[in-house]
Amino acid sequence: MNGENTQNTQDTGNTQDTGNTGNTGSGRGPEGGAGRIPAVELGTGGPEVGVQGLGCMGMSEFYGDTDVPEARATLEAALEAGVTLFDTADMYGRGANEEFLAPFVRAHRDRITLATKFAIVRGEDGAVRGVRNDPAHIRRAVEGSLRRLGTDVIDLYYMHRRDPAVPLEESVGAMAELVREGKVRHLGLSEVTGAELREAHAVHPIAALQSEWSLFSRDVERSAVPAAAELGVALVPYSPLGRGFLTGSFTDASQDLGETDYRRQHPRFTGDNARANAALLEPVHRIAGAHGATAAQVALGWVHRRAEVHGLTVVPIPGTRKRSRLAENLAAIRLQLTADDLTALDAVAESVAGNRYPDMSGTSAARE
Numbered sequence: 116m117n118g119e120n121t122q123n124t125q126d127t128g129n130t131q132d133t134g135n136t137g138n139t140g141s142g143r144g145p146e147g148g149a150g151r152i153p154a155v156e157l158g159t160g161g162p163e164v165g166v167q168g169l170g171c172m173g174m175s176e177f178y179g180d181t182d183v184p185e186a187r188a189t190l191e192a193a194l195e196a197g198v199t200l201f202d203t204a205d206m207y208g209r210g211a212n213e214e215f216l217a218p219f220v221r222a223h224r225d226r227i228t229l230a231t232k233f234a235i236v237r238g239e240d241g242a243v244r245g246v247r248n249d250p251a252h253i254r255r256a257v258e259g260s261l262r263r264l265g266t267d268v269i270d271l272y273y274m275h276r277r278d279p280a281v282p283l284e285e286s287v288g289a290m291a292e293l294v295r296e297g298k299v300r301h302l303g304l305s306e307v308t309g310a311e312l313r314e315a316h317a318v319h320p321i322a323a324l325q326s327e328w329s330l331f332s333r334d335v336e337r338s339a340v341p342a343a344a345e346l347g348v349a350l351v352p353y354s355p356l357g358r359g360f361l362t363g364s365f366t367d368a369s370q371d372l373g374e375t376d377y378r379r380q381h382p383r384f385t386g387d388n389a390r391a392n393a394a395l396l397e398p399v400h401r402i403a404g405a406h407g408a409t410a411a412q413v414a415l416g417w418v419h420r421r422a423e424v425h426g427l428t429v430v431p432i433p434g435t436r437k438r439s440r441l442a443e444n445l446a447a448i449r450l451q452l453t454a455d456d457l458t459a460l461d462a463v464a465e466s467v468a469g470n471r472y473p474d475m476s477g478t479s480a481a482r483e
């Protein structure tokens with residue numbers, strides 16, 4: 116298992132300002148006196164959420180051992196800072212990540228926007244068995260997620276991957292039925308093309324598109340981003356830190372990553388690719404230095420600013436299990452990158468060595 120590839124054994128704005136959006140440079144988090152983060156509407160008619168969410172996947176799987184008390188403290192600190200969108204999926208830890216979140220959900224149910232996903236089916240051994248988008252699977256999956264999360268409603272329910280053999284109308288129709296039954300409040304899709312997003316949105320309003328988007332991975336800008344901007348669908352960029360690579364923490368997976376870390380098999384983290392990609396971070400480090408910021412903040416700042424260029428609402432969900440990094444990442448919201456910074460950072464993606472998944476066939480890029 117490694118991440119969210121579904122094809123082989125490795126698995127895988129417009130702000131309503133309630134905070135301070137001026138450039139503060141680096142590192143100062145909510146405890147630094149900068150206040151709560153701004154809130155945005157997650158897609159037309161969607162819930163209001165803090166403009167940055169929290170990816171919870173790594174708390175249960177994929178990125179090495181977790182310090183559980185620190186991860187739980189990170190959830191609480193995020194909420195206190197104004198983060199309200201918490202992201203999980205039924206496949207993370209084969210349900211363990213939803214179960215991990217349950218006490219937090221119970222304690223704060225009315226303050227959080229809870230997002231989970233269905234579609235990626237894993238066997239007992241953890242290997243991915245396939246993608247299920249059919250109504251019977253959707254009806255079963257939602258009951259499992261509700262039970263594990265200990266709630267009677269999911270705020271945002273995503274289709275994690277698309278099986279092109281199942282008509283979108285059927286899948287989104289079944290998801291819309293869950294909204295009518297009160298089991299789900301809003302719908303989302305992950306890794307769909309612009310054409311698929313339009314087709315789905317015609318069946319039922321889609322609040323959010325969750326796809327990989329970072330200054331290392333820009334293929335989503337070809338069709339999905341323009342469609343989302345036109346339809347008023349919010350983009351929820353996943354892996355906005357390039358699975359940690361953009362923070363400058365890695366050059367050689369065999370040295371830098373633990374035995375169970377799935378990135379040891381990731382094309383961008385290994386061998387010559389890792390060394391070449393580390394060299395690409397030069398503008399990221401240079402721009403970070405000029406702003407008194409960190410590389411992680413520049414990477415996140417780029418996503419926020421690129422979204423403005425596209426006229427799109429974005430709510431990135433960087434994953435972290437540590438309060439210090441949460442604070443660092445939230446401070447990125449206020450980083451004011453210049454037009455020259457953007458130009459330099461925009462050029463990085465075209466030189467990246469290695470695909471964003473070992474097997475790209477489950478991604479939107481494969482169907483464009």
Ligand SMILES: NC(=O)c1ccc[n+]([C@@H]2O[C@H](COP(=O)([O-])OP(=O)(O)OC[C@H]3O[C@@H](n4cnc5c(N)ncnc54)[C@H](OP(=O)(O)O)[C@@H]3O)[C@@H](O)[C@H]2O)c1
Binds near residue numbers: 203
């Ligand atoms: N829809 C999909 O197909 C899909 C796919 C992948 C992920 N996701 C979702 O998106 C979320 C985020 O993606 P991701 O976790 O893959 O990647 P990411 O957010 O790009 O990076 C996470 C990694 O960066 C590290 N990190 C975070 N902040 C840091 C900082 N300031 N300095 C140094 N390292 C830092 C984290 O380690 P620590 O935890 O140790 O801080 C973790 O290893 C996931 O949690 C999941 O909810 C969705």
